[in-house]
Amino acid sequence: MLHIYYGNGKGKTTAAVGLSVRAxxxxxKAAFFQxxxxxxxxxxxxxxxxxxxxxxxxxxxxxxxxQMNDAEKxxxxxxxxxxxxxxxxxxxxxxxxxxxxxxxxxxxxKKLIDTELADVFIKNCADKCEIVMxxxxxxxxxxxxxxYLTEMTAVKHPFEKGITARKGIEY
Numbered sequence: 001m002l003h004i005y006y007g008n009g010k011g012k013t014t015a016a017v018g019l020s021v022r023a024x025x026x027x028x029k030a031a032f033f034q035x036x037x038x039x040x041x042x043x044x045x046x047x048x049x050x051x052x053x054x055x056x057x058x059x060x061x062x063x064x065x066x067q068m069n070d071a072e073k074x075x076x077x078x079x080x081x082x083x084x085x086x087x088x089x090x091x092x093x094x095x096x097x098x099x100x101x102x103x104x105x106x107x108x109x110k111k112l113i114d115t116e117l118a119d120v121f122i123k124n125c126a127d128k129c130e131i132v133m134x135x136x137x138x139x140x141x142x143x144x145x146x147x148y149l150t151e152m153t154a155v156k157h158p159f160e161k162g163i164t165a166r167k168g169i170e171y
Contacts, residue, residue, distance in 0.1 A: 001131070001147035002122075002131050002145055002148070003019070003131065003147065004134075004149050004150065005133075005150045006137065006138050006149075006151055007151040007152040007154075008136060008154045009154040010170065012102075012134040012135070012152050013043065013102050013134055014043075015152075016032070017032075017043045017047065019100070019130075019132060020047060020053060023130070024050050024051075024052040024053050028052065028096075028098055029052050029096040030096055030097065030098040031053070031056065031086075031087065031098070031099050032047055032054070032055045032100045032102065033086075033099070033100060033102065033104070034057040034103060035058060035101065035102065035103040035104050035106070035107040035112075035113070036061050036065070036103040036106055037103060038058060038059050038061045038062055039055070042167060042168050044057065054096070056086060058076060058079040060075045060076050065110055073112060080107050080112055080113040081113060081114050081117060084114070084118060084121055085117070088124075091129060094129070098130045098131075099125075099129060099130070099131050101132065101133045101134070102132075102134050104133045104134065105133055105135020106135040107135075108135070109135070109136075109137060122142065122145060
């Protein structure tokens with residue numbers, strides 16, 4: 001089944017991490033892919049310490065996309081395509097029961113992934129295992145395919161008062 005956690009509010013990645021921990025606690029095998037992130041977020045170290053979970057990040061992604069030049073964007077896209085191919089292999093081989101594609105929706109919308117490859121993955125994924133996708137604005141088609149659709153809405157956030165992201169809370 002396809003789960004989508006989306007919106008402009010905090011908690012999308014946090015929810016995906018929580019589901020990963022729950023699945024591993026139940027003895028399931030999981031893969032946690034982070035698109036548009038290089039693996040430096042605080043949750044990654046604890047996920048990597050769990051025996052039933054494989055963590056894959058895009059180490060090429062060291063900046064916000066608006067700060068990247070064309071060559072950097074191409075490197076990130078190449079990395080994301082490799083990650084998606086690995087997720088597809090895991091899906092096909094049934095080697096995991098949960099695949100998390102964190103920030104996948106934003107990578108897709110920014111065209112930092114082969115969208116044709118992604119569309120095939122999405123079309124083929126729903127009945128093979130639990131898939132979680134996070135990001136801000138999924139397409140209407142993606143929303144239709146989801147079995148779980150959870151919108152995180154920002155009502156109030158410390159950033160509005162000039163408080164920057166805090167380690168262990170926002171990253």
